[in-house]
Amino acid sequence: MSYETILFEKGNGVATITLNRPQALNAFTPQMNRDLLDALRDAERDEETRCILITGAGRAFCAGQDLKDRSREQRGSLGQSLRERYNPIILRIRGMEKIVVASVNGVAAGAGCNLALACDLRIAAEEARFIQAFVRVGLAPDCGGSFFLPRLIGLSKAMELLLLGEPLEADEALRIGLVSKVVPTKSLAKSARELAERIARGPRSTGLIKRAVNRNLKVELENQLEYEAQLQEIAGRTTDFDEGVRAFLEKRTPVFVGK
Ligand code: T3D
Numbered sequence: 005m006s007y008e009t010i011l012f013e014k015g016n017g018v019a020t021i022t023l024n025r026p027q028a029l030n031a032f033t034p035q036m037n038r039d040l041l042d043a044l045r046d047a048e049r050d051e052e053t054r055c056i057l058i059t060g061a062g063r064a065f066c067a068g069q070d071l072k073d074r075s076r077e078q079r080g081s082l083g084q085s086l087r088e089r090y091n092p093i094i095l096r097i098r099g100m101e102k103i104v105v106a107s108v109n110g111v112a113a114g115a116g117c118n119l120a121l122a123c124d125l126r127i128a129a130e131e132a133r134f135i136q137a138f139v140r141v142g143l144a145p146d147c148g149g150s151f152f153l154p155r156l157i158g159l160s161k162a163m164e165l166l167l168l169g170e171p172l173e174a175d176e177a178l179r180i181g182l183v184s185k186v187v188p189t190k191s192l193a194k195s196a197r198e199l200a201e202r203i204a205r206g207p208r209s210t211g212l213i214k215r216a217v218n219r220n221l222k223v224e225l226e227n228q229l230e231y232e233a234q235l236q237e238i239a240g241r242t243t244d245f246d247e248g249v250r251a252f253l254e255k256r257t258p259v260f261v262g263k
Pocket of ligand 1: 027028031067070071072113116138143146236
């Protein structure tokens, strides 16, 4: 199968998915959502693949939803967009027994950040930054950010990141346990591959470990993803989101009015 917006390769038990729209910092278009979901399905079904690596081409991991598609005329229902395009990806990553590792090569923002959080492990380059960018454009968290972040780093720090939308640098992400390892940018691909191949050589029980950990999270995650979609539907209809998108595209600071 060939893909328009990702690169996909398999070898030594590892399937590597590279988000490949570097000119837009690998921001999600509907085609990239489809390609990523198809590649995850392919890797899940492939008997030789034991571990999946997700990374980004160029200087970013992923900048979230492509905001050029989000003018008021084009945007449609954000709740529907989450239900159809994003939530199936998050549920597929969590629902499969195969281990999914995010190799975070650069900035991970919005849905791109939460894609990394949905993975089983994260290894990051020194240059990586994690940004809960939603508030900057007048949105609420989605793709499971409101679910994973408090569980990974605690309620207080999660609220700070969500409410302020400030970047979390790689060394701080390591200190608070959001990532497992930080390596020099030039050695990330090699280190991530070594980690994935090590997992791919592991026993059958790695999948059972994931199932055990997921068991009591599953229903809650599904409910939370649906709840996020409902909240994003509200946020997507606000004047503040219009302003957030316009300000981003015009490269200026947004002026929100709280409506
Ligand atoms: O369906 C739905 O809509 C609901 C789902 C929502 C999920 C979400 O993800 S909402 C959050 C969307 N993402 C963001 O708000 C992040 C936007 N991007 C940024 O804040 C910054 O670009 C970064 C902090 C990620 C990186 O900053 P910096 O200074 O390193 O790079 P830059 O100069 O801002 O960006 C470089 C280029 O990428 C630039 O294009 P240009 O000027 O060179 O032609 C920029 O416009 C483009 N780019 C970056 N992010 C996006 C993007 N283009 C479209 N959409 C983006 N998200």
